[in-house]
Amino acid sequence: xxxxxxxxxxxxxxxxxxxxxxxxxxxxxxxxxxxxxxxxxxxxxxxxxxxxxxxxxxxxxxxxxxxxxxxxxxxxxxxxxxxxxxxxxxxxxxxxxxxxxxxxxxxxxxxxxxxxxxxxxxxxxxxxxxxxxxxxxxxxxxxxxxxxxxxxxxxxxxxxxxxxxxxxxxxxxxxxxxxxxxxxxxxxxxxxxxxxxxxxxxxxxxxxxxxxxxxxxxxxxxxxxxxxxxxxxxxxxxxxxxxxxxxxxxxxxxxxxxxxxxxxxxxxxxxxxxxxxxxxxxxxxxxxxxxxxxxxxxxxxxxxxxxxxxxxxxxxxxxxxxxxxxxxxxxxxxxxxxxxxxxxxxxxxxxxxxxxxxxxxxxxxxxxxxxxxxxxxxxxxx
Ligand SMILES: [Mg+2]
Numbered sequence: 001x002x003x004x005x006x007x008x009x010x011x012x013x014x015x016x017x018x019x020x021x022x023x024x025x026x027x028x029x030x031x032x033x034x035x036x037x038x039x040x041x042x043x044x045x046x047x048x049x050x051x052x053x054x055x056x057x058x059x060x061x062x063x064x065x066x067x068x069x070x071x072x073x074x075x076x077x078x079x080x081x082x083x084x085x086x087x088x089x090x091x092x093x094x095x096x097x098x099x100x101x102x103x104x105x106x107x108x109x110x111x112x113x114x115x116x117x118x119x120x121x122x123x124x125x126x127x128x129x130x131x132x133x134x135x136x137x138x139x140x141x142x143x144x145x146x147x148x149x150x151x152x153x154x155x156x157x158x159x160x161x162x163x164x165x166x167x168x169x170x171x172x173x174x175x176x177x178x179x180x181x182x183x184x185x186x187x188x189x190x191x192x193x194x195x196x197x198x199x200x201x202x203x204x205x206x207x208x209x210x211x212x213x214x215x216x217x218x219x220x221x222x223x224x225x226x227x228x229x230x231x232x233x234x235x236x237x238x239x240x241x242x243x244x245x246x247x248x249x250x251x252x253x254x255x256x257x258x259x260x261x262x263x264x265x266x267x268x269x270x271x272x273x274x275x276x277x278x279x280x281x282x283x284x285x286x287x288x289x290x291x292x293x294x295x296x297x298x299x300x301x302x303x304x305x306x307x308x309x310x311x312x313x314x315x316x317x318x319x320x321x322x323x324x325x326x327x328x329x330x331x332x333x334x335x336x337x338x339x340x341x342x343x344x345x346x347x348x349x350x351x352x353x354x355x356x357x358x359x360x361x362x363x364x365x366x367x368x369x370x371x372x373x374x375x376x377x378x379x380x381x382x
Contacts, residue, residue: 002122002177005122005154006130011169013091013147014086015048017094018032030048031063031084032048032085033046036064036083042063044063086331089323094147098115105119108120110270152174159180159184162187184212192211195257199226223254226253279376281323282373282375288370289360289369298356302349305377309381319336321379324356327371332359334364335379336351
């Protein structure tokens with residue numbers, strides 16, 4: 001049976017959540033990401049809202065560049081960019097609510113990142129019905145979350161994914177099975193998931209610009225030319241990482257790409273990105289920078305996290321995450337993934353201590369700001 005798959009992608013997700021929650025930010029250019037530190041900051045942009053994109057600011061741009069673009073705009077009399085830290089906890093909560101909305105419309109969904117999901121709509125039997133469902137999902141997200149999503153609808157995940165990006169923000173792009181090849185052919189090759197800047201450059205040197213141009217290569221050509229796909233994961237502290245999908249054997253990518261540029265993708269919608277983490281946090285009665293006090297409290301959090309781990313279906317963790325919120329609500333999240341899983345309180349305390357220390361000196365806290373909230377989380381549970 002012909003499948004019907006939707007891909008939902010929230011529009012400028014982190015920035016839109018901030019804009020929604022802070023009315024004074026509305027309409028202003030907003031960048032969520034690393035601290036720009038007046039242009040000296042390291043790290044990158046996680047999300048720019050559409051007003052900031054008008055300044056050429058994009059996800060993954062170095063935050064120092066974003067700062068320069070903002071200053072340039074300011075000199076021209078345009079509003080300066082508002083830079084905000086990534087509030088991962090907040091976005092996770094909103095993400096969870098959105099996934100709950102989607103689940104009402106299909107029991108087969110696959111969360112692909114914090115703000116993206118594939119939805120299998122084959123059960124509704126016609127594209128007309130599937131389109132109606134997509135409209136309802138968008139509407140419900142708008143009403144309940146005051147946020148917009150873009151959806152692509154097509155016969156498989158690949159087409160749905162590319163389609164969702166075609167009419168952002170607030171778009172709905174439908175590609176019927178018989179339109180697939182016409183839809184793909186004129187697109188720049190970079191629109192094909194898996195084709196990163198290196199592969200793009202490689203093909204451009206050979207005069208290949210569009211997906212149609214790629215069709216001149218045989219399966220063997222493709223296999224010989226291409227190794228594994230480059231993966232460009234989000235630079236945020238996202239806990240969503242595709243599982244095995246990127247570990248392709250050298251050469252296999254060529255075969256895959258040969259099919260994919262023809263719109264062929266058999267991969268099922270499966271819940272393989274399940275999010276598993278255990279976290280605890282505590283807001284202090286008074287903001288403080290008393291190391292002994294903070295350290296004791298954080299040890300307490302580690303103890304309850306391990307207690308919960310012991311009562312869960314899991315025994316071990318690989319990633320430890322610390323959240324520090326300063327007075328004034330600036331929040332920093334730092335994480336470390338260990339080469340091997342561990343399960344003991346001792347390891348957790350040790351790893352968390354390493355992440356905590358820099359907040360008491362110039363590395364993470366040059367202005368000696370007081371701490372308002374601390375959080376400890378473990379991820380990559382097994
Ligand atoms: Mg998005």
